[in-house]
Amino acid sequence: MSTTPSDRTLGMGARLRSRLGSLSLSVYGVLGFLFLYLPIVILVIFSFNDSRSTSQWAGFTTDWYRQMIEDRQIILSLWNSLFVAIISTAIATVLGTLAAMAMERYSFRGKMAMDAVLYLPIIIPDIAMAIMLLIFFNVSGIGFQPWEVQFFGNRLAVPYSVIIGHVAFNISFVAVVVRARLANMDRTLEEAAQDLYANTWQTFRRVTLPMLMPGILGGALLAFTLSLDDFVITFFTSGAGFNTLPVRVFGMIRRGVTPKINAVSTLMLAGSFLLILISIISRMRSGEDEDAIQFGL
Amino acid sequence: MSEECAVELRDVVKAFGPFVAVNHVSLQIRDGEFFSLLGPSGCGKTTSLRMIAGFEMPTSGHIYIGGAQQGYLPPNKRPVNTVFQQYALFPHMTVAQNVAFGLEMSHANKGEIGRRVHEALEMVHLGGLGTRKPKQLSGGQQQRVALARALVNRPKVLLLDEPLGALDLKLRKAMQIELKNLQEQVGITFIYVTHDQEEALTMSDRIAVMDKGQVLQVAEPEALYEQPTHRFTADFIGETNFIPARVAALSPTILVELAGGIRLPAGWVEPGIAVGDRVMLSVRPEKINLYEAHELEELTATTCRVRGVVERLVYVGTDTHHTVRLESGDRVVARLQNLHVDEEPWEMGEATTVQWEAAHGRVFKEA
């Protein structure tokens, strides 16, 4: 099964190249990737600029990074980001995985409705979801109570509402990823386990879970990334005075452009690259074909 | 039910929504028997097997294994094991871990597990490959692992769902013989699902032919081939000629009339057929002989003889298929063995006389 697609796609590649593949297409491709990467590269370069300007080069410095590290507010919001991401990812991964198993493995009344409920948080724009949650936390009386917690030596006060908001949009993403993995999984493997005297729990523990693990890890990684990156929902569900890193960056941008923002941005970019790297390595470990790398979702 | 029944299906029905996959099937499979469920895809054979294994629950009817009614017992509580069509080997476990899985689940002790896994792998000639992952094995080896993984549990009954379907022809033939030997060696009842009639004939003690959710005939291979009791069975197993006819008499002998008033005796008639009914006369191609006019002996009451013209010759190595257009306008194929190189062959357009023993003619309902 795995031999034909690559043969076929190899043929496709050669064909497209030979028929229409010309110098102009290659030039175009290079320009396309330049368009994608140049702004990021420039952003990173000016985080080392020895001037307040982000457009005129005045020599190299790492002073902006020193300022960033010394900025207690920034560091605190970084810890806030990590805490929210870890907690919401853990909850969303469990809930999303269970939901995915129900949706993929059973047919039952109300499945269509449940499908809609699971897909809606992905489809609707985050601003709409953000104001929905804002109104809800106000009306329900849940409010924006903080969870006072000691986290790696930092006293954090993280509103429950933010964590809830992050779980709410992450459940769906985890469910989609795990479902895709489940759909590709051979069901007879579970039947084989049952046939070999494994009960429901043993079948899940010894066969389903190990086979599903790459999907669950992928879903968790996606949830973690989305949670770290989220600005809009955090912004509207945090009440007053709570900042994750993106919320703080947004506030800084509003007050004016400085290379310090570039420095924070570079830090966040590095974090994203690290997560992408982890994702690639874990996928290669799990022995999936290279094509799998392409799918963020 | 009788004592020596390994598995019994009693009036079992399985419906998936409006689709009836298995329609009132009753079967008695004897202890130690190599029993095949044979039929085209969608005939209900795999569903029947899955109900015995416990993967599907019958809509109505009962299933007994070793005399015990299974009811809603889940697969892990049933004394049967399955060899799956695509083997379903756990890709994240080694070969030995795969084979040990069932023993671990039924809480055998560590030493015994090790010993029995070793024995099972030896039995299927895979000793020394226990530390490999299934992906690193060839198709035939994977097949053996699947067998070992099931047999190591010493089930009362082994269920095999087209286990050789994924192998190439040569390997399949070799595995057929090996499977049969293995079955005789371990003495376990095998229930074998296949759509390959040759495979079923080669290996089985008895065969149940299924079509459209129903069991049409249960018989030993020879009886199934020589004495099919349904038009479908005659058609599905081996090749046969169907000649449209009308029943002229049922006693003292069975006589059918072909187009052009040709009357022929036949050996057997399907129950429920009356004089005057439109029927199909079935004669297997290898039962038919061709003669030149001067070779013909005196006609007896048990011989069928029709004149015709040779229309087409197809040489297939061991024999040559002669298509003959009969006087009645019908065409029949005669398979003549190529015994002698110097034999004078028939030529196209040559006049001939076809002849077969009346006992080989079987009369089936038209549809």
Add this chain to the structure above:
Amino acid sequence: MQQFLRRHPAVQAWLLLSPGGLFLSVFFIAPLFIVLIYSFLQRGTYGGVVWQFTFENFRRVFDPLYFNTFLRSAYIAILTTFFCLLLGYPLAYFIASRSPRTRSLMLLALMIPFWTNFLIRTYAWLTLLRTNTGLINTALLSLGVIAAPLPLFGNDFAIIVGLVYGWLPVMVLPIYAALDRLDPSLIEAARDLYASSAQVFRRVIWPLSLPGVVAGSMLVFIPALGSFVTPAILGGGKSLMIGNIISNQFLAAHDWPFGSALSMLMMTLMLLGTLYYFRSTLKAEADA
């Protein structure tokens, strides 16, 4: 108990679903309904709501003041989709025409920016586009190419650039997938039947890649229409989209019912679009 579950798989399903389902019911479905109800209520004097039924909020949506923003948002989203397609199709074609090894590396390169923070990527363009201190104007001025700064910032242009940059990868991916699925023997067959390269593209490749184009366009159009961050940063407070109007109702104007009505309308439009898309793709699949 086990027997009961075995006989009733639907019960098993609901047991698995209940934690996530319950969570989403309380924290997603309930909020959705509250917003729906709010959109029919009157605003309170000092924020909050008055429990009195009214259609006033939906009437106000069609007030030219707000409705024009709706139209502008749609216009920006359409242009964004158009430019994403214009840039994305050749890029997808370029990637699909490489060898398998290069291809997967390029796809990775395509998706890496997408998985970095959206806010950061928008900020990157802020430093490039700003009118007086942006890199592009600074560079062009110092090179003497232009005499006065170009109006690159605080307008629809800046927003569209930011959105195209942000969503280009999700346009490329489905188009690439469609091109990759294309059976090469179809192209050979077309060549064999005397089609020129241009004809092969127009009659075979383009129609067969259309599902990818439609999918990519949906994936760009919907988030572009609902954008909030990009216009907030690159619009410079002058050029706004519907997402900013909605957020203003909560952050500044304290008119929650009107904000609810605006977002209900936005969500309805998007859902209709999505449903239409799913129905047409399902139909296309059924036809195929």
